[in-house]
Amino acid sequence: MKALVTGGAGFIGSHTVDKMLDKGWEVVVLDNLSTGLRDNLDSRAKFIEMDIVDSGLSQVFAQERFDYVVHLAAQTAVPYSIDHPDIDCKINLLGLVNVLEACRQTSVKRVVLSSSAAVYGDVDRLPITEDCVLNPASFYGLTKLTSEKYLALYHQIHGIDYVAFRYANVYGERQGDGGEGGVVSIFTRKIRHDQPVQVFGDGGQTRDFIYVGDVAEANCQVLTAPQAAVNRVYNISTQSQISVNDLVELLAEAAGKQVAKVHVSARDGDIYHSMLSNRAAIDNICWKPQMMLAEGLRRTYHSLNK
Ligand SMILES: NC(=O)c1ccc[n+]([C@@H]2O[C@H](COP(=O)([O-])OP(=O)(O)OC[C@H]3O[C@@H](n4cnc5c(N)ncnc54)[C@H](O)[C@@H]3O)[C@@H](O)[C@H]2O)c1
Incomplete structure (x- = not known):
C-alpha cells in the first residue's frame, strides 16, 4: 500500500x-x-x-x-x-x-x-x-x-x-503558531516563557x-x-466544547504554574461557540477520538519543553 x-x-x-x-x-x-x-x-x-x-x-x-x-x-x-x-x-x-x-x-x-x-x-x-x-x-x-x-x-x-x-x-505536538487551530500552541509558548496570554473578548467563547x-x-x-x-x-471532532478561559486553566495545570490573562477586544467575525458533531465519522469509519483534552494539552506543553 x-x-x-x-x-x-x-x-x-x-x-x-x-x-x-x-x-x-x-x-x-x-x-x-x-x-x-x-x-x-x-x-x-x-x-x-x-x-x-x-x-x-x-x-x-x-x-x-x-x-x-x-x-x-x-x-x-x-x-x-x-x-x-x-x-x-x-x-x-x-x-x-x-x-x-x-x-x-x-x-x-x-x-x-x-x-x-x-x-x-x-x-x-x-x-x-x-x-x-x-x-x-x-x-x-x-x-x-x-x-x-x-x-x-x-x-x-x-x-x-x-x-x-x-x-x-x-492541537498537539509540532503545531506552529500560524494556521487555523494555533491558539493552543500560541498560549503554550507564552506560558513556557512566563508571559501572560492574550484572550480575545471575555474568554467565554468555546471551541472543539x-x-x-x-x-x-x-x-x-x-x-x-x-x-x-x-x-x-x-x-x-470531539463533539465537546471548552471555553478559552477554561483552556487557559487546563494549560496552567499542565504547566504547573500560574498563568496571567490579558483580555483584549473580541475579534471581528469570530464566532462565539463552536462544536462539531462526530456521529457520522464514528458510525461509518470505525474511528473515535481517544485523547482526553487535559492529557493532550499536557503532552503538547511538555513537547515544547524538549
Ligand atoms: N490545524 C488545524 O486546526 C486545521 C483545521 C482544519 C483544517 N486544517 C487543514 O489541515 C491541513 C494541514 O494543516 P496544518 O495545521 O498541519 O498546517 P501546516 O502549515 O503545519 O501544514 C501544511 C503543510 O503544507 C505545506 N505546503 C503549504 N503550501 C504548499 C504548497 N503550495 N505546495 C506544497 N506544500 C505546501 C507546508 O509546508 C506544510 O508542511 C491544511 O489543509 C489545513 O487547512 C487544519
Whole structure:
C-alpha cells in the first residue's frame, strides 16, 4: 500500500505520515516547506520538495504510482486569505486541481482532503452536523468548501473515490503558531516563557479541540474504510466544547504554574461557540477520538519543553 501525503512535513501531515509508517505502509511526502519542517520528517518516508502547483507534479505521480493520496498541503491562515485571496485561491484550488488531475491520470484509488469547520461560518445550532447550512465567512473557508465540491465532481465525472474531513480546531505536538487551530500552541509558548496570554473578548467563547493523533488516525483509517463509507464529507471532532478561559486553566495545570490573562477586544467575525458533531465519522469509519483534552494539552506543553 503506497500513499502520498502532500503537506507531510507540516503539523497534521507529519503525524499522519508517522502513523502510516507504523502501519507498515510505503509513504511519500510532497511539501514545499513553506510552513513545514525537515525536522518533522521521518527518514523512513521518501521526501520530495515540490510545490503542489508545480507542473512537474504529474510526472511524480506517473513515476511513483500512488494507491492513496492524503492532500493536506494548503494555505491555512484565515486572516491571510482575507488579505491575499488570490494566493489562497492559487494554492488551495489550483493546487488541488493539479493534484486531482495527477490522481486521475494515474488511477489513484482514494483521495482524502483536509477541509475545515471554516466552511460552516456562524451556526447557532450545536453540535454542527455535516448537513448544516454552509456560509463560510472567509476566503479560506470558501476555498475549502469549493475543494469539497471539486472532489465530489471528480468522483462523479472520473470515478475517483474521496473523503473530505472537516477538522475542528486541531492541537498537539509540532503545531506552529500560524494556521487555523494555533491558539493552543500560541498560549503554550507564552506560558513556557512566563508571559501572560492574550484572550480575545471575555474568554467565554468555546471551541472543539481535537488532538492531532486522533486526526492522523482518521486520515489513515478512512483509506481502508468500506466503499459505502466514502464519497462524502465528515466532521472530525470531539463533539465537546471548552471555553478559552477554561483552556487557559487546563494549560496552567499542565504547566504547573500560574498563568496571567490579558483580555483584549473580541475579534471581528469570530464566532462565539463552536462544536462539531462526530456521529457520522464514528458510525461509518470505525474511528473515535481517544485523547482526553487535559492529557493532550499536557503532552503538547511538555513537547515544547524538549
Ligand atoms: N490545524 C488545524 O486546526 C486545521 C483545521 C482544519 C483544517 N486544517 C487543514 O489541515 C491541513 C494541514 O494543516 P496544518 O495545521 O498541519 O498546517 P501546516 O502549515 O503545519 O501544514 C501544511 C503543510 O503544507 C505545506 N505546503 C503549504 N503550501 C504548499 C504548497 N503550495 N505546495 C506544497 N506544500 C505546501 C507546508 O509546508 C506544510 O508542511 C491544511 O489543509 C489545513 O487547512 C487544519
